[in-house]
Amino acid sequence: MADGDRAEAASAESELEPLRFQRLWGEGYFEVPASERLGKCRSVKEFEKLNRIGEGTYGIVYRARDTVTDETVALKKVRMDNEKEGMPVSSLREITLLLELQHPNIVELKEVVVGNHLESIFLVMGYCEQDLASLLENMQTPFSEAQVKCIILQVLKGLQYLHERYIIHRDLKVSNLLMTDKGCVKIADFGLARTYGMPPQPMTPKVVTLWYRAPELLLGVTTQTTSIDMWAVGCILAELLAHKPLLPGTSEIHQIDLIVQLLGTPNENIWPGFSKLPLVSQYTLRKQPYNNLKHKFPWLSEAGLRLLNFLFMYDPKKRATAKDSLDSSYFKEKPLPCEPELMPTFPHHRNKRAASTSTGTETQAKRAKP
Incomplete structure (x- = not known):
């Protein structure tokens, strides 16, 4: 297992810090309940990484198993190295386009899943050998x-x-x-x-x-x-x-x-x-x-x-x-x-x-x- 994967696994095991956001109206902060921390996205912990199959300009790609469906998928981690203001524009474009496309000869974006941190985002793609x-x-x-x-x-x-x-x-x-x-x-x-x-x-x-x-x-x-x-x-x-x-x-x-x-x-x-x-x-x-x-x-x-x-x-x-x-x-x-x-x-x-x-x-x- 790579050092980055070990660190991520260790972080997953530890107690998560509560998320606190400043109120737009009124004073003070509000906490996000743990059950709603990921919004509507699934957690990347529901996927077992089998092996790393590549790394490109926009992210690292793993072969992984969806532990819920037992399906083999490609898990593409969105590269956030140099981003100070959220997700890279290239990844947003890719996600927006692929979510609208359904064709046998276009790679399938099944869903977007998240890790423990706001910058830990993965695309779950159909796996091709x-x-x-x-x-x-x-x-x-x-x-x-x-x-x-x-x-x-x-x-x-x-x-x-x-x-x-x-x-x-x-x-x-x-x-x-x-x-x-x-x-x-x-x-x-x-x-x-x-x-x-x-x-x-x-x-x-x-x-x-x-x-x-x-x-x-x-x-x-x-x-x-x-x-x-x-x-x-x-x-x-x-x-x-x-x-x-x-x-x-x-x-x-x-x-x-x-x-x-x-x-x-x-x-x-x-x-x-x-x-x-x-x-x-x-x-x-x-x-x-x-x-x-x-x-x-x-x-x-x-x-x-x-x-x-x-x-x-x-x-x-x-x-x-x-x-x-x-x-x-x-x-x-x-x-x-x-x-x-x-x-x-x-x-x-x-x-x-x-x-x-x-x-x-x-x-x-x-x-x-x-």
Whole structure:
């Protein structure tokens, strides 16, 4: 047991200090009865921590057992290290969004539970045995094309559900895609997710892990739509097909150069407004007139190449939507997508999953080829 867990257990055993709050009206204080100390939340003491399965930017994740229902769950402790005025905004956003979402391909937030202190807050999530980044690192045999189609179809269904509700995930990558031992893929880590409206409001372009970041973000666009998620889907699809990251840039300049090498140099004809993008004058783009996707994937069918090209449209307004992609003939041709329950299982990787919510390239850098 970690020192922090021992301290928490010891604190739980000791007599709790009564909570006293100053009255808003009138003078003096009032005490909160012990029976109402946790409000409507359950106590984290009702969960048995089995093992720590990861640590990300926004908190530590444990595999745990709900002692009331005997269900295995993921227990995510909200990181409060540097917070002086309550819960981090990123965690509040994640909780608010996830409590409203119910879809087979979105990770489930079951409830919020609390420890003995006001700053001890845990999210009880549905437990998934794997994340795709760890699987890609450890699999001896890569996913077949039928299995890749099965994974991407599930991601697209989850995204369609989000996008219909005007939610942008803003951090799609293989390490944020979880998979149960039944082959069900779930989109996770909503710390950077945002709702958007029309007209779109300005947001920081410093989102999405670099390797999956759309060109409009790299060039400084601050009004974001669901198209940034769809570019990331193209990167994930290509990564699963190629068995390695498609665009493993080491800096924003390098990332743009890799995109241009692959897709050709953008211009006003294919991307109206390109020359007026905020950062375009800061880069000298190489002159590359060709789209090299076909050379990158010579074995891929015409339908598969059409889908990739549709996802990699430079102009965000012309890029494929989740619905467009679900309707692609690529998923209707052989090899047909396998059923989720026929996906391979990986018992030897179970419970070793590393949860990453970083917006950098730390997790992916381990898999980058020299």
